[in-house]
Amino acid sequence: MTEQEILNQIEELNKKLEEVRKNKASVYSNVEIDSAEKERLHQEDLQRLRGLRLIDDDFMNACFDGYIEGAELLLRIILDKPDIRVKSVTTQRQMKNLLGRDICLDIDADDDSGKKYNIEVQRSDKGADRKRARYHSSILDAHLLKSGEDYSDLPETFVIFITENDVIGEGLPLYTIERKITNTGKPFDDGEHIIYVNGADKNASTELGRLMHDFFCINADDMNFRELAEKVRFYKEDEKGVAEMCKVMEDMRNETAKKIKIEAIISIMEKLKYTAEQAMDLLNIPQAERATYVGLVEKR
Template sequence: MDEKTAERMDAIRKFTLMDDTFMTQVFSGDLECTQELLSIILKRQDLKVMKSVTQLTIGNLFGRSVRLDIYANDAAGKQYDIEVQQEDRGAVPERARLNSALLDSRLTTAGEAYTELPETYIIFITANDVLKEGLPVYTIERTVQETGKSFGDRAHIIYVNGSYRGSDEIGQLMHDFNCGDYRKMQNPKIAARVRYFKEEAEGVATMCKTMQVIVDREREDAEIEKGKRIALNLWNGGEHDLDKIARTTELTLEQVREAITEMRSA
């Protein structure tokens, strides 16, 4: 085993489900585990997941795009975005608002009645108690302040406190999300999936490939960010020909527009 492979194997052994690299691999395409996760968080036993994909990018022509950790839908047509966040700043309310808005934009088609917009859930599993009230789960709904009644827009935001360790299902789930040893995990379905990627040859090989893809993507993202900084400098220097900026920076027109929009909103 060469040094690079040994380093990756050591990283895989240390991974927990709070690492989005590992979490997205464990849940990617696994309907049963995704259904188990949602059923526990939402306390629903009637939920049937029909689709589960990870690292889904939703583009935004006029501003910031987002990459969803897990995107899923169920047999009733409800849509889910599940995010794992190690840092509090990655789970601020405005981030949840953006994810909700862009998910809606992806689900909306021209000419469709507003009432046909599907019900959505934005779920953040956070390493810390971001909302700082000591609760295991926080459910955020729009309400009419004067009456206290639900606004009924069917858009839900949920924060799961990853530091919670109660004896209930949420506490057990958060224990498992922070556990690096599948033998000590309490949910058998999730533990079996974690074991596959940590112990079985095929699963370990898949994880190694995924890690390389992520390294390559991070390198590409760094190059894009560098190009955006150059684009901003050109724009601030008086060059307002977007096509020329795109050619100079080797960015797409959309990326150039994103850079300029981010500057204006900063």
């Protein structure tokens, strides 16, 4: 690739940043947005909010964060265990891996018997890759056993993927994956469980099908389960809930713009052998923001 081609790519990146700046509010800290523009963006947020469903990652995170009753509903139906009692539930929990890739759990829950649950919601088939499920399970294990503890103390874990499509492809509403002894066919019983829920199966005659129906509902009034409808109604119709979701969407816009800048800085540094400072000069990044970007680039 010639230097001119690289410069052309940089120009395209700058155009993307300019587009985000114009359409997505609050990207640059030194840009003043008039009241009319703020109102337009707010109306865009409200329109987008009306179309969000539980299968949409960010909306699901808001609805289930700290919501024990909702997590219990999911687990009881998916696992067909009506006696599950959830002790704690959080969303977007970061799990570090000092020697490899970190993970972020959509829903992280514990029950009163010590079992650990990770629920992931995926619209993209690629995001529900089988080896991703395996990796999530392994990182859970690494975080659950403390130094000096016996391996037998490792708690039972469940990694559950709720997918928009039938990613396994066998036409079943639910797939349970567990290790077995291939010579005998008997279960290995190591306490690890991976489950895929087929969101395309909305059979109204089953609890699971009705649950999946609710995950794809736009309107709370169309939902089957009170526990889910109440949260959806709060974030779409209650003044406080709507304000919270609009703030979430604004934060997402800012984060998207930040990621574009970081990728651009790294690309320029690698291809043109520029320093971070030179790359930020080329991208016209304000001085007040540069320390933040240097820190983020160094972490990559």
